[in-house]
Structure formats: C-alpha cells, structure tokens
Amino acid sequence: MQLHGSTEGNLIAAVRSAVRFRDHPVHADTIRHWEGLLSHARRELSNCAALPSEPLQRLVVELEVELAKRLA
Numbered sequence: 001m002q003l004h005g006s007t008e009g010n011l012i013a014a015v016r017s018a019v020r021f022r023d024h025p026v027h028a029d030t031i032r033h034w035e036g037l038l039s040h041a042r043r044e045l046s047n048c049a050a051l052p053s054e055p056l057q058r059l060v061v062e063l064e065v066e067l068a069k070r071l072a
C-alpha cells in the first residue's frame with residue numbers, strides 16, 4: 001500500500017470520507033483501501049514507529065467503528 005502523506009493524515013481523510021458517505025455506497029476499492037490503511041497504522045503502532053501514538057490509536061478506532069457500521 002502506498003500512502004501519500006502521513007499515516008495520521010491518511011486516517012483523518014479516511015474517517016472524514018467514511019462519515020461523509022455513511023449512508024451512501026462506496027466502491028469496494030475504497031473499503032479495501034481503508035482496511036489496508038488500518039493494517040498499516042496498526043503495524044506502525046505495534047512497532048512504536050508512530051509518535052504520538054494516542055492520536056493515531058484514536059483515529060484507528062474511529063475508522064474501525066465506521067467500517068463496522070458499514071459492514072453491519
């Protein structure tokens with residue numbers, strides 16, 4: 001997965017998009033991108049490569065919640 005900008009910036013954009021399109025269909029590629037972004041962020045957090053980690057963890061949870069709502 002190739003990110004443009006920081007992991008935090010990409011998560012912020014993904015959460016905003018997920019919220020904005022909450023009641024609308026999105027492409028399967030978008031869902032895969034969001035899932036890949038979550039995997040990437042989790043790896044950064046587990047390697048302690050992400051500092052500060054608290055904001056990144058919060059964004060990961062926010063995107064996870066949005067994806068869970070979409071898949072429910």
